[in-house]
Amino acid sequence: MQALARGAEAIRSRRVVFEAVGKVAIETFEVPVPAEDQILIETLYSSVSPGTERAHLLAEENTMTRTKGFPFQPGYANVGRIAAVGAKVGSYRPGQLVVTEQPHVSHVVLPATVGNGLLSQKYRDQYHSALSPEASFTPHHLIWPLADHTDARTLQACSLFSLAKVGLHGVRRARVELGEAVLIVGLGPIGLCAAQFARLQGAYPVLGLDPSAERRKFAIDCGVDAVFSGAGDLPAGHPLMAGVKPPVVVEATGRPEAIPQAFRLCAKNGRVVLLGSTRGVTGCVDFYTEVHKQGLDVIGVHALTRPVHTSVPGNWTDWDDTRLILDLVCQRRVDSAALLTHTMPVAQAAGAYQLICESRDAMGVVLDWRE
Numbered sequence: 001m002q003a004l005a006r007g008a009e010a011i012r013s014r015r016v017v018f019e020a021v022g023k024v025a026i027e028t029f030e031v032p033v034p035a036e037d038q039i040l041i042e043t044l045y046s047s048v049s050p051g052t053e054r055a056h057l058l059a060e061e062n063t064m065t066r067t068k069g070f071p072f073q074p075g076y077a078n079v080g081r082i083a084a085v086g087a088k089v090g091s092y093r094p095g096q097l098v099v100t101e102q103p104h105v106s107h108v109v110l111p112a113t114v115g116n117g118l119l120s121q122k123y124r125d126q127y128h129s130a131l132s133p134e135a136s137f138t139p140h141h142l143i144w145p146l147a148d149h150t151d152a153r154t155l156q157a158c159s160l161f162s163l164a165k166v167g168l169h170g171v172r173r174a175r176v177e178l179g180e181a182v183l184i185v186g187l188g189p190i191g192l193c194a195a196q197f198a199r200l201q202g203a204y205p206v207l208g209l210d211p212s213a214e215r216r217k218f219a220i221d222c223g224v225d226a227v228f229s230g231a232g233d234l235p236a237g238h239p240l241m242a243g244v245k246p247p248v249v250v251e252a253t254g255r256p257e258a259i260p261q262a263f264r265l266c267a268k269n270g271r272v273v274l275l276g277s278t279r280g281v282t283g284c285v286d287f288y289t290e291v292h293k294q295g296l297d298v299i300g301v302h303a304l305t306r307p308v309h310t311s312v313p314g315n316w317t318d319w320d321d322t323r324l325i326l327d328l329v330c331q332r333r334v335d336s337a338a339l340l341t342h343t344m345p346v347a348q349a350a351g352a353y354q355l356i357c358e359s360r361d362a363m364g365v366v367l368d369w370r371e
Contacts, residue, residue, distance in 0.1 A: 011040070016104035016349050016367075018072040021059050022357075024350040036086040039112045039143075043080040044277050045343075046104045046160040048355040048365040051189060051254055052277065057353055060279040075104035076140070077162035079155045086112065097146040097211030099158060099326060101318075104349070106369050113141055116309060116319035141321045144326055156336035156366050157329050163364075164325045164336055166320070167252075170275040170301045171201055172314050172321075174248050178202030181238070181246035184224070185262055186253030186276060187215040189363050192222050194250050196277060196334055199223055203248070205240035209265075214361040221338055228334055231261055242268050250275050256282040260290065269295040277302070330354065339364040345371060 010030035019025050034040045053074045059065040065072050082096045089112040092098070097238035102108045111123050119141050146158065167190050176182060179331045182203040185190045187210035198206050205225035212217055216227040228234045236244050251258055254276030262272050263285070285291075291298065303318070329333040341363045344352045355362045 005243060008095070011107055013107040014346065015073060015106070016075060016346070018057050018065065018070055018074055019064075020070050022057060024057070026346065026349060031109055034084055034086045034089075034109050036088040037112055038086045038109050039082050039089060039092050040084040041078075041080040041098060041100060041102075041108050041110065042083040043078050043102075043106050043369045044107070045159045045369065046075055046078045046102075046154050046155075047162065047365050048075070048078070048352055048356060048367065049163060050362060050365065051190065053353070054356050055277070055279055057252075058357070061281075062277060062279055068079045070097070071342045073103045073105075076101045077159055078102045078105075078108075079146070079159045080108075082166055083107070089137070092143075092145075095148075097148060097155070098151055099144040099146060099161060099322070100163065101140045101142060102120055104346070104367060107347070110141055110143060113143060116142070116317055118309075141323070142313040144322055145320075145332065146326065150330060151342075153337055154330060156343060158365075160193075160339060160364050161198075161322055161325050161329070163189045163339075164329075165321050165336065166190045166195075166275065166301075166303070168197045168321050168325060169196075169303070169306065169316075170194050170250055170252070170273045170299075171197040172266045173299050173301050174250065174271050174273045174314060176201040176203050179204050181205055181207065181241040181243070182250065183207045183209060183234075183246040183265060184250045184252055185209045185221075186251065186255075187212070187224075187227070188360075190254065190275065191250070191252035191330055192218060192224075192339060192363075193225050193334075193336065194252060195219065196222055196238055198248075198250075201336070205238065206344055207234070207238065207241075207246065209234065212360045215363075218339070218363060222335065228358060231265060234265070239347055246269040248272065248273070252276045254278050256280040260285050263290040263294070263296060266282075266296055271297045271299055273299045275301050324352055336364070340366065342366070343368055348370070 013031045182198040208219040208224040208227040247267045247270040249266040250273045251262040
């Protein structure tokens with residue numbers, strides 16, 4: 001890593017781009033020298049979302065690529081090192097490790113914001129998220145520092161923070177209580193993160209449902225108490241559970257047809273958390289029988305439902321949840337490193353996306369930019 005030389009006008013950078021349905025490319029562009037109130041970050045690792053990014057690559061329902069087409073720049077979870085700082089920046093220094101919610105890109109210039117502050121007006125359009133153009137505020141300018149001594153494996157685990165944050169958000173919104181049984185439907189990385197946070201919250205037992213044997217094994221390794229391949233295998237009244245059905249069901253597949261099943265699996269007067277972003281419309285729901293008569297609370301969870309500046313009980317800000325997750329990962333209190341299955345050089349980005357499209361066993365997929 002080297003700081004930019006004085007008088008330099010730009011640095012050559014690379015980024016991942018979706019050019020068309022199923023087509024991934026690496027393109028080069030120039031990043032300007034940081035202004036006096038900006039920093040330049042050189043990416044070390046960025047993680048791939050097997051849900052959202054796959055959906056955008058394939059232009060599935062409820063995606064930007066489906067509505068507005070290509071090209072599209074994916075990604076929102078980077079770990080990097082500061083390469084240069086502007087003349088008036090006192091809060092950051094070259095060589096410092098940081099986490100950002102930027103796309104898959106080798107270098108990025110960001111305003112040197114600290115904490116959960118708003119951007120100054122001159123930067124708001126420039127640093128607004130392409131994934132959420134309709135939102136009045138998106139936190140994609142935020143910067144989270146990491147300790148200098150953080151090792152490579154932990155940095156890769158930290159790059160999964162965006163997936164972990166979804167899981168944590170769902171558990172918070174469910175208001176899980178000590179001793180309540182929680183069933184996670186869909187044991188992908190988000191579901192497994194939700195399971196870990198449910199355990200930290202005091203859920204007992206934490207159960208998992210997924211047809212993939214490999215994912216069920218991951219779940220056991222992550223501390224899930226019992227796993228099942230399908231709803232028919234889930235016994236009525238699990239021996240670890242106080243009631244016949246769990247009072248909290250977290251739907252983490254994002255499959256529209258899984259939602260009615262989640263209703264049926266939940267205990268009377270329970271809570272069903274819709275955590276996966278569904279790609280399509282759910283049909284044939286008997287709301288009277290499966291929701292009204294059962295007294296279910298149905299909780300929709302999405303990043304844009306977070307408070308902007310101040311955390312409240314059951315719903316924390318993006319800043320606060322990410323800071324907590326990074327601390328828990330670095331202290332080994334949350335094991336996102338256990339979800340790392342593939343680390344690939346960025347030159348093989350097309351292969352990484354092929355992997356998440358074709359294999360249900362690809363969990364934590366990380367691009368390595370240290371070339």
